Structure formats: C-alpha cells, structure tokens
Amino acid sequence: MxxxxxxxxxxxxxxxxxxxxxxxxxxxxxxxxxxxxxxxxxxxxxxxxxxxxxxxxxxxxxxxxxxxxxxxxxxxxxxxxxxxxxxxxxxxxxxxxxxxxxxxxxxxxxxxxxxxxxxxxxxxxxxxxxxxxxxxxxxxxxxxxxxxxxxxxxxxxxxxxxxxxxxxxxxxxxxxxxxxxxxxxxxxxxxxxxxxxxxxxxxxxxxxxxxxxxxxxxxxxxxxxxxxxxxxxxxxxxxxxxxxxxxxxIKVRPGPEMIKKDESAWLNRALTLEKSADWRGLLKLSQQEVNLDSGNAAAWFSMGMAFANLKQYEQAVRAYREAIRNQSEYGDAWHHLGVAYANLKDYDNAIQAYRDALSMQPENAQAWYDLGLAYDDRKQHAHAIHAYREALRLDAENAAAWYDLGMTYDDLKLYGEAAEAYAETVRVQPENADAWYKLGVDYAILGERVKVRGVYQALRKLDTKRAEQYFNTYILP
Structure with a gap:
C-alpha cells in the first residue's frame, strides 16, 4: 500500500x-x-x-x-x-x-x-x-x-x-x-x-x-x-x-446590552486548532459542539478530521457519515470519508466515497489523486491512470501524482511513459532522490545511456549511497 x-x-x-x-x-x-x-x-x-x-x-x-x-x-x-x-x-x-x-x-x-x-x-x-x-x-x-x-x-x-x-x-x-x-x-x-x-x-x-x-x-x-x-x-x-x-x-435597539455570544465563534476556534494541528483540542471542541447541536454537519466534519489525524479511522468514518447524514451534498465530508476508508484498507468504499465527492466537486485535484491511489491499491491500473491524469490536469505541479503515475506505468511495464512521469516529478521536485533513481532505472531499461549517466550525476548531489548503488548496477558493464 x-x-x-x-x-x-x-x-x-x-x-x-x-x-x-x-x-x-x-x-x-x-x-x-x-x-x-x-x-x-x-x-x-x-x-x-x-x-x-x-x-x-x-x-x-x-x-x-x-x-x-x-x-x-x-x-x-x-x-x-x-x-x-x-x-x-x-x-x-x-x-x-x-x-x-x-x-x-x-x-x-x-x-x-x-x-x-x-x-x-x-x-x-x-x-x-x-x-x-x-x-x-x-x-x-x-x-x-x-x-x-x-x-x-x-x-x-x-x-x-x-x-x-x-x-x-x-x-x-x-x-x-x-x-x-x-x-x-x-x-x-x-x-x-x-x-x-x-x-x-x-x-x-x-x-x-x-x-x-x-x-x-x-x-x-x-x-x-x-x-x-x-x-x-x-x-x-x-x-x-x-x-x-x-x-x-430590520431594527435592533443599539447598545452593548444587545451583543450576545457569537454562535459561530466555535468554527473560528476549530479552524485555528486545525491550522496548529491540535487534534485533541479539536476533538474536544467538536464533541462539545455536537452535544449542543447534533445536526451541525460542520462540527461532525471537524470531529472526523480530529479522529483521522489521531489515526482513529473507524471513529472518523462514523463522524464523517454523521456529517453527510445532516448535509448530504457535503463534498469535503465525502472526500475525507474516502480517505478514512482507504486507511482502513476498505478500498471499495473509499472509491465510492471519492466518486461521490467528485460528483459534487469535479475540480478537486486532491480527490482525483486519492481516487488514483485507491484504484492502484485495487490493482485497477487503467482507472488509476485516468484519475492521476485528471489530478494533473488540475494541478500539473503535483509531484506525488506524477511519481505515482510513474509507478503505475512501471507496474504495467510501460517504461517510456513511466520515464516521462518521473521526469516531470524531478522537474517539480528536483531534490527527490527516489524519483531520480526510478527515472534512471527506466532509462537503463530503455537503453538511454547518455541519460543514465545524467541521472547518476544528479544522484551524486542528492544521495551518495544511492548514487553508488546505481553506478554499480546500471553504469558499470
């Protein structure tokens, strides 16, 4: 996985x-x-x-x-x-x-x-x-x-x-x-x-x-x-x-006596806790809000995020499902539900959740990428390639999507296409030694000796141990 x-x-x-x-x-x-x-x-x-x-x-x-x-x-x-x-x-x-x-x-x-x-x-x-x-x-x-x-x-x-x-x-x-x-x-x-x-x-x-x-x-x-x-x-x-x-x-008598609690203030606090990655704090806050209003889809969603980042994925699934129960067109909740299912290795439900999310948010590049990962985990490579390509259509600078696209092409022994994907990976992320290594392997398979030596020079600057391994395996006769 x-x-x-x-x-x-x-x-x-x-x-x-x-x-x-x-x-x-x-x-x-x-x-x-x-x-x-x-x-x-x-x-x-x-x-x-x-x-x-x-x-x-x-x-x-x-x-x-x-x-x-x-x-x-x-x-x-x-x-x-x-x-x-x-x-x-x-x-x-x-x-x-x-x-x-x-x-x-x-x-x-x-x-x-x-x-x-x-x-x-x-x-x-x-x-x-x-x-x-x-x-x-x-x-x-x-x-x-x-x-x-x-x-x-x-x-x-x-x-x-x-x-x-x-x-x-x-x-x-x-x-x-x-x-x-x-x-x-x-x-x-x-x-x-x-x-x-x-x-x-x-x-x-x-x-x-x-x-x-x-x-x-x-x-x-x-x-x-x-x-x-x-x-x-x-x-x-x-x-x-x-x-x-x-x-x-239409009209309210002015003055300090009318100023009440801002009932949406919890959402400010929730987003601040997310930004600081205080997941236990977010969980506590979300649970308090749900106890006050069990129909608050945003609070259920925040609870799901907290559980997911605490790696309590079954609880995250339940929270996201409650968010969707209260607001069925909640695209982000469908997306994150898919991620939680995927972390439980329930790829079929993950794929369905991602597809539901994309029916509401067709321009969600991250959801397309996550869908590609789920299809790869199910060995449905053609579907994975399509999903990665959609993610890259929306965000051509997504190095992870290029890298995983390359790995999928490698699984299919389509080394030319894989090399192109890895080349895009190192264009976006030139410090990625793993991508350079895989690119070099595919160049070696394709007989591109000049490019093989170029990859070796790039690896020497990033990871001398990997460079030496690559030199001994693919450059020396």
Whole structure:
C-alpha cells in the first residue's frame, strides 16, 4: 500500500502572490508581501515605504490594466473605515466596513457591537454613525450613516466559491493618516458549509484593521465580510459569507446590552486548532459542539478530521457519515470519508466515497489523486491512470501524482511513459532522490545511456549511497 496522507484543508497548496493597493492622488501603489507576513510587519512596511513606492511604481495607467487594479478601482469606493465609541466617546472598536445601501454600512460586531455611536471615513470625509441592527450570532452589524453617498457593493454569494479560488480583500485601517483603501490578493484556503452558506478561511496577509472590510471575487461581487475574532493576533483569516447579510433583523435597539455570544465563534476556534494541528483540542471542541447541536454537519466534519489525524479511522468514518447524514451534498465530508476508508484498507468504499465527492466537486485535484491511489491499491491500473491524469490536469505541479503515475506505468511495464512521469516529478521536485533513481532505472531499461549517466550525476548531489548503488548496477558493464 502506498503512503496516504490525511488531507488538511486549512493548508492550501496554492501560495498566493499577495498585493496591497493604496489610492493616493489617483496613483495605485502595488506592494508585494509574503502570505505569512505578520500584522505588525504588514503595517510597518505599508506605512514606512508607501511614499517611496509612489515615486517608483509603474504609471497609474499601466497599473490599472491589471485585474487587481480593475477590481480595486471598481469596489474600493464601497469600502470605509469604522471607529465606534462608548457613551464617553472612548474608542471601543476599529476596523473597516462596506457600503451596502444609501447610508448603510455592514461590518462585524467585533468592530461595531460594543459601541453606541461612532464615525466612518469615506473619501477623506468623516460621517457620524450609529448602530442600527445586528445579528450577533453571525457577527454582522449594520451601521446607519446619514449623508453617506458611497456606491453600494454588488452583493454576491459564497455558495459557489471553491477552495483555491483567487479573492481580493479590501479594507480601510482607520489608524492610517489619512485612512485609505488597501487591496490584498489571496486565495480561499478552506470552506465549511455552515448556516445555509459557506464559512471561509482565506490565505491573504491583512491586518486586524481590515476586519469588517470586504472580500470580493474576480467580478467585483462582495462574497464575504472579513472577520478578525477578538483575542486573535496576526492576519485576518476568516470571512463571513455575504449570504448572511440578508438575515440581519430590520431594527435592533443599539447598545452593548444587545451583543450576545457569537454562535459561530466555535468554527473560528476549530479552524485555528486545525491550522496548529491540535487534534485533541479539536476533538474536544467538536464533541462539545455536537452535544449542543447534533445536526451541525460542520462540527461532525471537524470531529472526523480530529479522529483521522489521531489515526482513529473507524471513529472518523462514523463522524464523517454523521456529517453527510445532516448535509448530504457535503463534498469535503465525502472526500475525507474516502480517505478514512482507504486507511482502513476498505478500498471499495473509499472509491465510492471519492466518486461521490467528485460528483459534487469535479475540480478537486486532491480527490482525483486519492481516487488514483485507491484504484492502484485495487490493482485497477487503467482507472488509476485516468484519475492521476485528471489530478494533473488540475494541478500539473503535483509531484506525488506524477511519481505515482510513474509507478503505475512501471507496474504495467510501460517504461517510456513511466520515464516521462518521473521526469516531470524531478522537474517539480528536483531534490527527490527516489524519483531520480526510478527515472534512471527506466532509462537503463530503455537503453538511454547518455541519460543514465545524467541521472547518476544528479544522484551524486542528492544521495551518495544511492548514487553508488546505481553506478554499480546500471553504469558499470
């Protein structure tokens, strides 16, 4: 049986090129930042170098030709800075917001919920704001901002977003002087079906000042509201689906007394525990949530992930099945159920679960790859090759898929095809000594003596013992 890893949804295989924009005097500033940039580093880099970059960046006309610049120009006028205060006008919440109608700004209750009055900043002007309504369990608050005439964002939906999809986070940190909209490009790294939509974790470097700002798709539609839970340092990593905005009550008496517990806060904690690989902590949290709500498919799914990573696969199967019982179209639950079955060597059920997952998520490259592994374990090589090829169609940089494709061709004695697959493996992963060795073996079988010697030279740099073995077996007469 080949090595099988439990997929971890919170670790996206895509590394985003994150870009920040600031509009100053009609100039677009482009900032290249690492996706792991710490919040303080983001703020320091932006504040220290923005003026210098203004003098050296490409012309505004050229910059506006990029997709990022077009998105920024279209949606940034709908983003505002937010500062809420208590009865004594002490600041109790700072962040961003999005205009969704005349005089209406949506933000998070973490930003606005503890304040009674405050102000928003838009296009350099300050407008008084009051808390109009809220849905505390969804962490969404609506501000009434008389006189604000900013264009309303186009409401989209998070129901159809996909893991790996490129997105654009736009906020207006209120501590800038003056506050300016900033855009940062990233990807959706994780999705959880929750409360009639999809809760999103995003891979994008933004500071806590973006909380309440907008998450936009490639068409400029608002698909989420950025959320930075209290007590969490570093980047904003969650987004509340825009679908929830329509569930806000028409009117709620403002003030701290109405702010209740954020009932989705457990999901923030669950995704954080996944990221830190605290599987026992995740198991405990998920069990607590299931005890409170046995119909919570996302909690059952988190429990399954915890059991799977603790190598308790039978319990994982039961948890994933409960997630599917409560939400039958839960593609990720079907996928992970397949992985759990495969780890129990129940390959027939694994194959069925993978196929069900792919009927819902046909572009899920990891599910295609895992299906290929299961077919290989059942010695159904033709099906395995098809599955690996589909995985590689979606992700040509998947070294593991190229490697296993090569092994399958070797099993069929198709050494030319195997060599091509191994060559792709070392292209993507040049430090893979095993792939180099297998590539060299196939070249030897094919009589490619020049290439055989080339493989030997590559192996000498990676693994001298394997290189010596290869030399004695395939190079010496």
């Amino acid at each position: 080949r090595t099988r890893l439990v997929p971890c949804l919170v670790q996206s295989a895509v590394t985003p090129h994150d870009i920040g924009f600031s509009r100053m005097n009609d100039t677009v500033v482009i900032l290249n930042l690492s996706s792991r940039t710490h919040e303080r580093r983001v703020s320091a880099i932006l504040k220290t170098f923005v003026i210098a970059l203004l003098s050296t960046c490409a012309s505004a006309d050229a910059a506006r030709e990029t997709p990022e610049a077009r998105i920024f120009a279209r949606v940034s006028p709908s983003v505002v800075g937010v500062n809420m205060g208590d009865a004594r006008s002490n600041s109790v919440g700072e962040g961003s917001g999005v205009v969704i109608g005349a005089g209406q700004v949506i933000t998070t209750c973490h930003v606005a919920g503890k304040g009674k009055n405050g102000h928003v900043v838009h296009s350099g002007k300050r407008y008084e704001a009051t808390l109009q309504s809220a849905q505390p369990d969804l962490d969404l608050c609506l501000l009434n901002v008389p006189g604000l005439q900013g264009p309303a964002a186009t409401l989209g939906s998070a129901l159809n977003v996909k893991t790996g999809q490129h997105i654009y986070a736009i906020g207006m940190p209120i501590d800038w002087n003056p506050p300016q909209p900033i855009l940062s490009k990233g990807v959706i790294s994780n999705l959880r079906p929750y409360l009639r939509s999809q809760y999103m974790r995003i891979a994008v470097p933004v500071s806590s000042g973006f909380s309440g700002g907008g998450l936009f798709d490639a068409h400029g539609a608002l698909i989420g509201i950025l959320s930075h839970p209290e007590g969490k340092g570093g980047d904003v990593t969650f987004a509340l689906p825009a679908d929830w905005i329509g569930e806000l009550p």
